Amino acid sequence: MPQTKELLHVLAVDDSLVDRKVIERLLKISSCKVTAVESGSSALQYLGLDGEKSSSVEFDRVSQGLCNQVNLIITDYSMPGMSGYQLLKKLKTSSALRKIPVVIMSSENIMSRIDRCLEQGAEDFLVKPVKLSDVERLKDYMLKGQGEDDKVKAAYKRKLQEDDPSSQSLSKRPPLVN
Amino acid sequence: MDIVNQLQRQYVDFLSSLYREGLLDDQFLQIQKLQDESNPDFVNEVVTLFFEDSEKLLHNLAIALDQQHVDYQKVDACVHQFKGSSSSIGAQRVRNICVSFRTCYDAKNLEGCLRCLQQVKDEYYLVKNKLQTLFRLEQQIVAAGGAIPIMG
Secondary structure, eight states: OOOOOOOOOEEEEOOOOOHHHHHHHHHHTTTTTEEESSSSSHHHHTTTTTTSSSSHHHHHHHTOOOSOOOSSEEEESSSSSHHHHHHHHHHTTTTTTTSSOOEEEEEEOHHHHHHHHTTTOOOEEESSOOOOOHHHHHHHHHHHHHHHHHHHHHHHHHHHHOOOOOTTTTTGGGOOOO | OOHHHHHHHHHHHHHHHHHTTTTTTTTHHHHHHHHHHBBTTTHHHHHHHHHHHHHHHHHHHHHTTSSOOOHHHHHHHHHHHHHHHHHHHHHHHHHHHHHHHHHEEEOHHHHHHHHHHHHHHHHHHHHHHHHHHHHHHHHHHTTOOOOOOOOO
């Protein structure tokens, strides 16, 4: 089923009620349709992966539009049960869902964590608390599509950081040396 | 008209003092930006969620630290959540205590943890009190027919 052209649909995953409310509002103000869930497993269920069917069955369900369609998934990193990183991995190894851009949010600005997420295919890594300006950038990911190779994307992000230290999400990291 | 101006000035002075004293940081301003005519109670709603969440966490922390064998992972989970939510609404001093709290439970220092628990409680109730005062001022301004001043 084709999405309404105007509204991009974001799936937000966070175990914190306060943060879910904030991210939901941030996204709505940026004119996105939002579905907020509290765990990785709820997110996978929403997207049509229930973990028991074979991946080809899931792919068929997704491609037939029988599951919920989203343009972006934004998830907290530290969650009880399935972490944001584990969710990211599951999404990127799913043939049906790996094209959906995923953004990770974390209250901790840890280089190795950021690198790991980017290497696993995350589009971006936002350090909490998330602001309106962080969210406005996300629309670029949703609109850009999935043309680039993952490594190229990661290299592009590092270059952005070096060229423009004021870039919102990555500027909270220490500068990278190539 | 006079009353409204007076109340508005009181509001601005009060909110400024909260920033000055470090009780609130820029994130609170970010939260206020998310309130508009379509969502006129947004700040109040988020802050109320924060209050409910926090009181549950404080309760759970007290219980966790009162056990014969303290489960420091439970303590970690609570403090991590508290740090996150306080950071999300801009309750800076609460958040900062959570950071020190971590050092204590990482070291499994029970005395230190109990001290931190007391400190975080004190800071939490202080900011709660101040925010409730702030909301009362807002209500008074609106009741007197005025608009809530937008700061920053």
